[in-house]
Amino acid sequence: MIGSTSALADKVPVVMLSIALVLGGLGVWGLTQLSTEFSFTDFLPEDSPQLDTFDVLVDEFGGGLGETTNVLVEGDVATAEVHNGLVEAWANLSTTDMVLTFGQFAAAESPVSVIAQMLTPPEQGGLAFDPAFAQQAASLGLNQDLTVAPGTDVEALWDAAAAANPDLMARVVARGDGGAYEFVNVAVSTQGGEAGASELADGLEAAFAPVSGVDGVTAVATNENIISKGVVDALQDSQVGSIAISLIAAMTLLVVNFFFEVRRPFLGVITIGPVVLVVLWVFGLMALTGISFNPVTAMIAAIAIGIGVPYTIHITHRYEEDRARFESEAEAMKSTLTHTGGALAGSAFTTVAGFGILVTSSLKPFQQLGLVTAYAIGGALLAAIFVLPSLLVLWDRWHRRRGDETFAHAALAEMIEQDVPVAPR
Structure with missing residues (x-):
């Protein structure tokens, strides 16, 4: 045939x-x-019933699995420029699409947010208030808006925070092989899901521009959905x-x-x-x-x-x-x-x-x-x-x-x- x-x-x-x-x-x-x-x-x-559950969470609650997007900052991070950049980035995150907020602040954990918790009294919502650290931070040059003056010894400031609350600081900063601070992990609560992964990544890149704009420093956002994208x-x-x-x-x-x-x-x-x-x-x-x-x-x-x-x-x-x-x-x-x-x-x-x-x-x-x-x-x-x-x-x-x-x-x-x-x- x-x-x-x-x-x-x-x-x-x-x-x-x-x-x-x-x-x-x-x-x-x-x-x-x-x-x-x-x-x-x-x-x-x-x-699979798990698939049905996931679809409901995504459709009805915007992705209710507690999505966390990590922004890894690498380089010589214990500088006034990077610290102030992190303060500005935290402020930027509060207006970034698909980033969750608590009140006027973005739900993000970073060295700046940890220090803010340690400076905030319990009656004002602080969860890790440490008056001794508050006095030490002021003496090291920390301003009320959490910024520092150029030339401030940020490494000493972060060391003091780590000594006061080692568990919290260990989650957001790490030293490199040379002993200096080289890594900052900013954990941001987001709800981009799979559909919004690309837009979320672009938004985080813009929010962290004050950090990545510092010479020799990079800031890269990642989560499962961004990797999939x-x-x-x-x-x-x-x-x-x-x-x-x-x-x-x-x-x-x-x-x-x-x-x-x-x-x-x-x-x-x-x-x-x-x-x-x-x-x-x-x-x-x-x-x-x-x-x-x-x-x-x-x-x-x-x-x-x-x-x-x-x-x-x-x-x-x-x-x-x-x-x-x-x-x-x-x-x-x-x-x-x-x-x-x-x-x-x-x-x-x-x-x-x-x-x-x-x-x-x-x-x-x-x-x-x-x-x-x-x-x-x-x-x-x-x-x-x-x-x-x-x-x-x-x-x-x-x-x-x-x-x-x-x-x-x-x-x-x-x-x-x-x-x-x-x-x-």
Whole structure:
């Protein structure tokens, strides 16, 4: 049955290629519409009660799991510039979107907030008031607004705070290998969730600009959702480039192979062309069926290339051999698709059946992997038995119109170890 498809390559090769290219164009459009998403909840079973609970918390309470975003400040942090920058950043946080506040203050724990607690009497809401430290802090140059004058010994101030309340200060400052303060951890209570991770990160970056603006000091915000957003951005930035590199590398190897094998390097381009279409078809089907690009489905390009290239190589090599045995390209292609095409179809069906089991998984990413793998393998088979034969037939006829040999027949006969004379072309 597969062999009968050779009639399409023989009779209407241009029509077959036109259809394939139109579908490829739709795949390009689908790629532009493809969303890139990553959520840890995807790895929970769809019928999990925990997932339902999480959805309610997010939808009704803005993400009620007590989201904390940590801003790590690194560098020579025990300076007046950094200390005053932390004071200004704390004030900025109170007007930053998706940052929780208590009264007029942002819910953020930092060296400045710890010192503020130690200076605030209990009747004013202070939870860690220490009058002795309050006197010592004033003598070390701490102003009532928590800022310090330029040149103030901030390390001595923080040491005094650590001596008065070591547990609180240990959570917000740390020394480096050299013994000096090099790290500040600002724990900010936020409610950005997954949807607002990018906006939250931008807001925190702006709030901590007075700190990161100090020479040699950095301030980086992170939480689970921001990290997930970073994964998504990395996937988005690298997906097209990685696919292009893989296809170019495969094409280069095929061009070199066919040059030395049959003196026809352009066969390498013809062989890889259908695989490019397969990748585009898969992206189009993903967009059509609402499957996002994520760390699991990101493997699809590798699967499409890894399966598609061997399929097309098998067809091209078999056509080389059959073209040496038969007088016409139609007979050669029918033999190729009857034998190699049938074998590839059997291989494709069994592989799809194996990966298709993933569709029954209760985990959404594995369901998607099963579907896109079926898309890739099915597309690779269609490209190998419909698109590539049309390309090979057109290429064969073009060479014959020029009066050229289709292949370097002496090299081909030696390759297939054939003792009978090769049919003239």
